[in-house]
Amino acid sequence: MKILVTGGAGFIGGNFIACALRENRADEIVCMDKLTYAGNMHTLSGALKDPRFRFYRGDIACKKDVEEVFRKESPDAVINFAAESHVDRSIAHPSVFLKTNVSGVGVLLDACRKYGNVRFHQVSTDEVYGDLPLGGKGDAFTEDSPLRPSSPYSASKASADLLALAYSRTYGLPVTLSRCSNNYGPFQFPEKLIPLALTHILRGEPVPVYGTGENVRDWLFAEDHCAAIRLILQKGEPGRVYNVGGRCERSNLEVVRALISAVGKGEYTFVADRPGHDLRYAIDPSFAESLGWAPKVPFEEGLQRTVAWYLSHEEWWKGILDGSYRAYNKEFYGSKR
Numbered sequence: 001m002k003i004l005v006t007g008g009a010g011f012i013g014g015n016f017i018a019c020a021l022r023e024n025r026a027d028e029i030v031c032m033d034k035l036t037y038a039g040n041m042h043t044l045s046g047a048l049k050d051p052r053f054r055f056y057r058g059d060i061a062c063k064k065d066v067e068e069v070f071r072k073e074s075p076d077a078v079i080n081f082a083a084e085s086h087v088d089r090s091i092a093h094p095s096v097f098l099k100t101n102v103s104g105v106g107v108l109l110d111a112c113r114k115y116g117n118v119r120f121h122q123v124s125t126d127e128v129y130g131d132l133p134l135g136g137k138g139d140a141f142t143e144d145s146p147l148r149p150s151s152p153y154s155a156s157k158a159s160a161d162l163l164a165l166a167y168s169r170t171y172g173l174p175v176t177l178s179r180c181s182n183n184y185g186p187f188q189f190p191e192k193l194i195p196l197a198l199t200h201i202l203r204g205e206p207v208p209v210y211g212t213g214e215n216v217r218d219w220l221f222a223e224d225h226c227a228a229i230r231l232i233l234q235k236g237e238p239g240r241v242y243n244v245g246g247r248c249e250r251s252n253l254e255v256v257r258a259l260i261s262a263v264g265k266g267e268y269t270f271v272a273d274r275p276g277h278d279l280r281y282a283i284d285p286s287f288a289e290s291l292g293w294a295p296k297v298p299f300e301e302g303l304q305r306t307v308a309w310y311l312s313h314e315e316w317w318k319g320i321l322d323g324s325y326r327a328y329n330k331e332f333y334g335s336k337r
């Protein structure tokens with residue numbers, strides 16, 4: 001099978017490509033990525049040495065870019081990881097979220113129709129369901145929970161979900177969706193809580209904790225998310241949504257304290273809260289589990305592995321903080337085969 005992975009120079013797409021090549025899960029992988037600030041060719045350095053892998057720089061919201069890849073590569077399936085993914089950025093500058101996360105998905109869906117009813121998987125998020133009250137138990141989001149997004153980011157992801165499901169029903173396009181909880185692991189951009197905290201701790205700066213730090217997220221090691229997507233691609237029923245999560249709720253303060261303890265130093269400070277800050281996420285992943293998926297990496301082990309990775313890959317995150325990764329990305333401007 002030849003899989004087109006969009007957004008593969010980012011955190012989860014990069015993990016997906018590395019796992020798929022390592023475990024011989026695909027005959028060929030083609031990556032298309034715009035290389036926004038969040039795309040990093042260093043993340044793909046292993047894949048670029050593999051003859052089964054090809055990279056194209058392109059924008060999912062640009063029909064010409066997308067159709068060029070479809071014409072040259074004729075993928076059997078598309079997994080769309082490409083997105084603007086950071087809630088804080090969506091609050092500051094929403095418009096690019098609409099372009100990439102909504103229009104971009106529309107362009108990909110049209111290409112899938114035009115080039116032979118290509119199998120399409122949309123990587124979505126638990127944030128489309130909005131939030132839950134703090135302290136609740138047994139009230140996790142199911143696939144039937146109403147969509148109540150809070151931020152421009154989550155509203156754009158919910159819009160894309162609806163569009164993808166409409167293409168399934170109206171045109172019979174073989175579409176599946178996964179809505180996953182918070183991921184963590186190697187290669188995550190240091191704007192998100194866990195790598196942001198780690199890089200602050202390692203540089204001797206206090207970790208900024210929004211509000212009271214009581215907000216709760218449901219954490220999943222990125223490789224476990226990637227395994228769920230692979231299984232949904234193989235066994236998932238077209239037109240269906242699959243919730244994916246770690247059954248692993250932790251408050252932000254618990255996470256930050258665990259990181260300080262794992263590194264053996266560090267401190268945090270409370271800062272102004274995020275506007276519209278979702279209180280708590282909790283995902284019921286029973287439907288994905290019914291396909292035979294289960295998270296393999298417990299939070300404590302995943303956190304240790306993540307801390308060890310950031311400690312031993314200083315050049316990766318320091319290249320982001322000093323901006324030098326941008327120059328490396330420039331070498332890949334234009335299509336590359």
Ligand code: NAD
Pocket residue numbers: 006007008009010011012013032033034035036037038039040058059060061080081082083084085086100104123124125126157179180181182183184189
């Ligand atoms: P990321 O920001 O690390 O990576 C996004 C990638 O998409 C980058 O390589 C970027 O260059 C690329 N990209 C952005 N706009 C593009 C465009 N217009 N055309 C082509 N490429 C473009 O994001 P991530 O954390 O890896 O998230 C991947 C997907 O998973 C997103 O769709 C996100 O909504 C979803 N998701 C993320 C999490 C999480 O915790 N990180 C959880 C659930 C779902």
Ligand code: DAU
Pocket residue numbers: 085086087088124125126127180181182183191192193194196208209210211215216217252274281
């Ligand atoms: O739930 C899935 C979502 O998880 C994905 O769809 C998003 O792409 C991904 O970014 C993530 O969204 P969050 O908003 O939950 O992640 P973030 O790392 O930005 O924040 C996690 C929690 O930590 C949140 O409650 C806000 C808080 N936080 C975050 C930052 C960056 C802080 O307290 N301080 C910070 O500096």
